[in-house]
Amino acid sequence: MSLEPGMLQAIAAVTGGDGVLTGDAAVPFYKDWRGRYQGDALAVVFPANTQQVSEVVQLCAKHRVAIVPQGGNTSLCGGSVPLTDGSQQIVLNLSRMNRIRNVDAVNYTMTVEAGCKLQSLYAAPEQADRLFPLGLTAIAPHCEIGGNLSTNAGGINVLRYGTARNLVLGLEVVLPDGRIWDGLRSLRKDNTGYDLKQLFIGAEGTLGIITAAVVKLFPLPKSVATACIAVRDPAAAVALLAHLRATCGDMINAFELISRSCLELVFRHINDTHEPFATQHEWLIITQLANVLPAPLETVLRDALLTFGAGVIEFDISADKERAERWWKLRKNIAEAQKAEGISIKHDVSVPVSRADEFIEQAGAALRNQYPGIRIVAFGHLGDGNIHYNISLLDAAHNATFIELHEHEVNRIVYEVVRKLDGSISAEHGVGQLKREEITHYRSGLELELMRTIKRSIDPLNLMNPGKVI
Numbered sequence: 001m002s003l004e005p006g007m008l009q010a011i012a013a014v015t016g017g018d019g020v021l022t023g024d025a026a027v028p029f030y031k032d033w034r035g036r037y038q039g040d041a042l043a044v045v046f047p048a049n050t051q052q053v054s055e056v057v058q059l060c061a062k063h064r065v066a067i068v069p070q071g072g073n074t075s076l077c078g079g080s081v082p083l084t085d086g087s088q089q090i091v092l093n094l095s096r097m098n099r100i101r102n103v104d105a106v107n108y109t110m111t112v113e114a115g116c117k118l119q120s121l122y123a124a125p126e127q128a129d130r131l132f133p134l135g136l137t138a139i140a141p142h143c144e145i146g147g148n149l150s151t152n153a154g155g156i157n158v159l160r161y162g163t164a165r166n167l168v169l170g171l172e173v174v175l176p177d178g179r180i181w182d183g184l185r186s187l188r189k190d191n192t193g194y195d196l197k198q199l200f201i202g203a204e205g206t207l208g209i210i211t212a213a214v215v216k217l218f219p220l221p222k223s224v225a226t227a228c229i230a231v232r233d234p235a236a237a238v239a240l241l242a243h244l245r246a247t248c249g250d251m252i253n254a255f256e257l258i259s260r261s262c263l264e265l266v267f268r269h270i271n272d273t274h275e276p277f278a279t280q281h282e283w284l285i286i287t288q289l290a291n292v293l294p295a296p297l298e299t300v301l302r303d304a305l306l307t308f309g310a311g312v313i314e315f316d317i318s319a320d321k322e323r324a325e326r327w328w329k330l331r332k333n334i335a336e337a338q339k340a341e342g343i344s345i346k347h348d349v350s351v352p353v354s355r356a357d358e359f360i361e362q363a364g365a366a367l368r369n370q371y372p373g374i375r376i377v378a379f380g381h382l383g384d385g386n387i388h389y390n391i392s393l394l395d396a397a398h399n400a401t402f403i404e405l406h407e408h409e410v411n412r413i414v415y416e417v418v419r420k421l422d423g424s425i426s427a428e429h430g431v432g433q434l435k436r437e438e439i440t441h442y443r444s445g446l447e448l449e450l451m452r453t454i455k456r457s458i459d460p461l462n463l464m465n466p467g468k469v470i
């Protein structure tokens, strides 16, 4: 790799010698979590504060070197790793900026730096009897709040609290020319012009670098009840969700769907996981309700057994954290189990909640018709109409060839069903490199033109995460 020695020395002078990594030590930061993308760069840079980010960005702008912002590097669409030609780009990793600056229990807000691991953001509010509800349960120890905001992350609690976008009151951002925008406001109401922070949330690092945020807190639930429910099919699950919402309202935090194929992978690859019921079922729901006691929830679910006939087969309820955690372990480990099994063609789609069962039925029928014998691993946040829908062969040894030959066609089949149902081909993971071409078929010409106009006006030199999103 041809280095820009002067520039890297100047960066090291800003961050300190331990703030710049090159050579073999930097290589892990150029690979994505799935092992699908392997890029290259001049260096990985670890600024320790906002001022350092600003100075590094100014140096990059001066030398026309592109910047790939990186948090926990858990992106599932190649957003956080550099492209293969690394001669004119650096990775800017925010992990050293990991301080909680402030918890304001009365204002129900917390000010955090971008590099805070998501998992590290739960304890401080809890000590103040508050909840930070962003719930990426499977990956919270690894991903960072800056990455969560830049991808507008979802997770299991969107049904009750919304996506990352809904949880932010203010941002601090370093712009592509190095200027610092201090928008760290903690106001519930602020109508002074355009809501600029929303541009950077979900932009996947293509417009600037988020260095800090003011996030919303909520009252800590006084009690939590979890239910594991066996349902006949996704249609019964959708009907049950509507029933639960009508009876329990806003108390439902999460409503997750798990198919049999997921359970089989989890039992095969994850230690100490077990069938939740004596009988095997094709579809399970794990739902969590806050501030509701097990007894009333049991009444609601007994009522559902009667209302939905064979649709709702059996259920179990627990207020005990450890027992509920055993059910959650099945859900949280699906991605890890799939990774252990081998590669697959992944989709992260959303459709209106009321049509989620139609998506699963129609996409499944179309794919099985074309590729008999494929394995469909369907699961996800049914409460938001967000289905993770992953395709592979039963024999992992033949997957690489299958994917190479058929990925395009499989995507066409799945995404056409999504289009028919007025859905989205990227619900919560983002676009990154993976869906950059794909979105051009599923967003209108006018929408793409507006996005490009915004990108050009904020980042005219195209230095922020080039080759991603747009």
Ligand code: FAD
Pocket (backbone or CB within 6 Å): 033, 068, 069, 070, 071, 072, 073, 074, 075, 076, 079, 080, 094, 114, 135, 136, 137, 138, 139, 142, 143, 144, 145, 146, 147, 148, 149, 150, 151, 152, 153, 154, 155, 156, 204, 205, 206, 208, 209, 210, 211, 335, 336, 428, 429, 432, 465, 468
């Ligand atoms: P990275 O992967 O490092 O970066 C993601 C994108 O944001 C990149 O484009 C990067 O350039 C940009 N970026 C990162 N930090 C900044 C910053 N400070 N400023 C500007 N741009 C930045 N996602 C969900 O939404 N819900 C889930 O339930 C979920 N579960 C997952 C489970 C597993 C096992 C895995 C591997 C991933 C999962 N994801 C999920 C996807 C991923 O974890 C999220 O997208 C997460 O928000 C990424 O955070 P990160 O810190 O790892 O960001």
